[in-house]
Amino acid sequence: MDILRFITAGSVDDGKSTLIGRLLYDSKSIFQDQMEAIERAGQVNGQINLALLTDGLKAEREQGITIDIAYKYFSTPKRKFIIADAPGHVQYTRNMVTGASNSDLAIILIDARKGVIEQTYRHSYIVSLLRLPYVVVCVNKMDLVDFSEEVFLNIKKQYLEFAKDLDLKSIHFLPISALNGDNVVDSSTSMPWWKGKSLLHFLEEIEIHTEEESPAPRFPVQNVIRPQTTEYHDYRGYAGQIRSGHFTVGDPITVLPSGLTSKIKAIDTYDGPLTTAYSPMSVTIRLEDEIDVSRGDMLVVTGKEPFISQDLEAHICWMDQKVLTPGSKYLLRQTTNAVKVSIRSLEYKVETSTHEKKEQASLGLNEIGKITIRTAKPVAYDPYSKIRGTGSFILVDEGTNQTVAAGMLL
């Protein structure tokens, strides 16, 4: 069994929480005491309010909106699912980015009565920017448009027209009613014109592409393990999680950014040594030579090096009340590395609903733009489009310690 992580996105009242409630309910993943708790909390129009299953905060239940991501779990015999139920409000865009950054797939909900709206554009843009491999567009509330195929096809056409400028590799469409359960877990009898799978069936069957298939082996060092005991007197292992590709004993290794070279002597785990280890395994690597390696360094197979530079270009999503202005300094965290940086320029801001690039002096909360950065030390990286794990970063404000930006290197 493997894991599929997905995010649900869409505007407020498009029914995201209801859809997740329905997925859990119809797949029999809701427990009796949870059902009793939401039944106690009251009904909406004579039906159980399934949204209460995910809106876990008091303020959310009071306002009937989702403020922060709720993570939900369920599994079928085929797969374990981790759902990031993200808020739809523009003001919580940063929470949507948080959820999307860890997902393999996005479900974008569209209200069949309203069609493609500004939030659909915004969320699709973010999904494209974060390069989620799959998008499933669920046209919801089909019961409120008489299950009309024409309405569904019009929305599909409208979305495809908008999406042609985006970098979305695979887009699927589904007509559903989350409230009634049509095409969520079970196929709908109200839409005989729909010959496709139900949403759950689709999620179970879709093939997940991960970075273990990448040809570029990347191993950012987290800790150096040096027991200094009699038994392990000379033991010096580099602990970390393989970000992409695989490593084999004997592989020639280059340490970045220093450029020192060696060979893999052993790959250790608590359960014994391995000959080959794959992404995303957490292991401990030992090298044949005693060379200087510490946290933040990256081990790569010689000949398959990433880029190294002090001048970086990136797309960022700004997440702080205090605006980003050129000249400001931050701490950049990329893999296990932390380095001081200065923002050299703000190239443009992107209008997420039109893709228009605008010049402006600063970048505000929830805005997306392209920047150039100067780092204090050379950084080893891959473009985000090649390897998510080495092309992503966050910026931390060293005054407030807040995470102020999500970045994707170009």
Add this chain to the structure above:
Amino acid sequence: MTNAHRLSHLDQLESEAIYILREVAAQFERPALLFSGGKDSICLVHLALKAFRPGKFPFPLVHIDTGHNFDEALKFRDDLAEKIGEKLIVRYVQDSIDQGKAVEEKGKFPSRNAIQAVTLLDTIAEFKFDACIGGARRDEEKARAKERIFSVRDEFGSWDPKLQRPELWNIYNGKIHVGENVRVFPISNWTELDVWEYIRKEKIELPSLYFSHQREIVWREELVFPVSKFISLDNTDKVETRTVRFRTVGDMTCTAAVESEANSVDDIIREIQVSRTTERGSRLDDKRSEAAMEERKKGGYF
């Protein structure tokens, strides 16, 4: 390379948890692993062995003992710490009560759950812990489902669900101001079933409480409660002997048993697969109000 090397869901969860533990070791000066002798924290200890051996743990194990714990869990706690040769620190809620810092609840169902936070915060201050690793899972409770893996708490230990840091990819931001601390949850993405399947796969030993045994119980609000010196019985309570086991182990005053014949990990997994109630359904402390857990966490609870 092909799909043949795709890790199973348990291997993925394990690798993620090891990565998180190693991030704690690297990003904090004085972390601690909160260890109660329950199944989730036992799994954390096992994951720490995988993360740091052949080295020592870069943190002590810390238990906030409410004084109402099961003897079996305490013995298991001490034995395990000794077996792996790691440091165990125990601090007692009773001491906080004796010092007048915490006030015991009254009534028929008194619980030390809320005042446990007082002792925890004092312990954090005593040792200047800047990170506390815990075995909480997001599937346990709806407020937990909202929490980040690195969850920043202010100097009062308080969690503000509206001001959580964005948590992007697996890049964790452990930067805090003096006095603040971070609660870290390496097994956030595990479910109860994942924990049990992991226990089976790794052959992890557990306290006997988790397996079926005969025990004196009373019925409280349709839940099976263990008879102990910590609960007050009156003439409406009928003591019976039943075959039970515990799905979750907390205080004897608030942890209900379930009637069960399951006495092996295989049996338990089969039982959970068909169970119609959550693990927390047997915790009286969560049934107090719709937002019981959220309120406790705002007050500094784990």
